Amino acid sequence: MAFTVSDEILGTFVPIAVYWIYSGIYVVLGDLENYRLHTKAEEDVKNIVSKWTVFKGVLVQQAFQIAVSLLLFTVIRDDSGIAKPQPSLLVIAVQFLVAMVVLDTWQYFIHRYMHINKFLYKHIHSKHHTLVVPYAFGALYNHPLEGLLLDTIGGALSFLVSGMTPRTGIFFFSFATIKTVDDHCGLWLPGNLLHVFFSNNSAYHDVHHQLYGSKYNFSQPFFVMWDKILGTYMAYSLEKRKEGGFEARPIKD
Numbered sequence: 001m002a003f004t005v006s007d008e009i010l011g012t013f014v015p016i017a018v019y020w021i022y023s024g025i026y027v028v029l030g031d032l033e034n035y036r037l038h039t040k041a042e043e044d045v046k047n048i049v050s051k052w053t054v055f056k057g058v059l060v061q062q063a064f065q066i067a068v069s070l071l072l073f074t075v076i077r078d079d080s081g082i083a084k085p086q087p088s089l090l091v092i093a094v095q096f097l098v099a100m101v102v103l104d105t106w107q108y109f110i111h112r113y114m115h116i117n118k119f120l121y122k123h124i125h126s127k128h129h130t131l132v133v134p135y136a137f138g139a140l141y142n143h144p145l146e147g148l149l150l151d152t153i154g155g156a157l158s159f160l161v162s163g164m165t166p167r168t169g170i171f172f173f174s175f176a177t178i179k180t181v182d183d184h185c186g187l188w189l190p191g192n193l194l195h196v197f198f199s200n201n202s203a204y205h206d207v208h209h210q211l212y213g214s215k216y217n218f219s220q221p222f223f224v225m226w227d228k229i230l231g232t233y234m235a236y237s238l239e240k241r242k243e244g245g246f247e248a249r250p251i252k253d
């Protein structure tokens with residue numbers, strides 16, 4: 001008898017594998033000083049948490065992610081055992097777009113509120129901002145409650161509202177994972193297609209991680225529309241540093 005793995009199981013675990021594979025590529029690439037948004041010295045001084053602690057913290061969040069995903073698929077599962085047929089490519093494209101907008105909307109408002117509410121920022125969201133200089137595998141380094149509210153529940157809502165199948169979800173959440181990791185990679189690499197198609201990118205999010213930008217650029221992971229609509233958009237210019245690499249500098253009105 002052939003061994004098969006359900007789309008629900010793949011949709012739960014493939015994005016996690018993608019997270020570590022994609023962030024691992026950045027680790028293998030090394031420091032790449034000529035493309036960094038901060039120097040290695042800045043990373044060592046400004047980040048007040050060790051990479052081992054970050055690694056363990058991400059694993060904790062992913063454990064919550066697995067639990068919620070499996071629970072969701074158990075609740076919505078069709079007991080007939082017949083897989084839901086895949087719609088046309090056009091419908092899938094629309095579902096992708098809807099899911100992106102839903103996820104962005106949820107994350108913008110929850111993320112922004114965690115900055116506005118001093119208690120939530122101090123006890124919950126500040127954990128993510130201990131990485132003043134972001135790096136790839138620290139993308140999901142959050143307080144478990146934040147990870148649950150911002151990422152896991154946001155992902156579940158985007159899946160349910162868009163009406164996508166579990167098979168489509170495999171690709172959507174893998175793409176969202178790649179985008180989130182890339183936004184935190186701390187590098188500005190030439191030829192990065194994500195920078196071509198999305199203005200919400202590693203430099204845009206790096207501005208938010210700095211003290212001067214902590215009340216701006218809340219949008220993640222795809223578009224910048226809510227920042228522009230609600231006046232929290234901080235424009236920046238990407239300047240070359242003399243010692244190598246780049247710096248995202250805010251543009252003052």
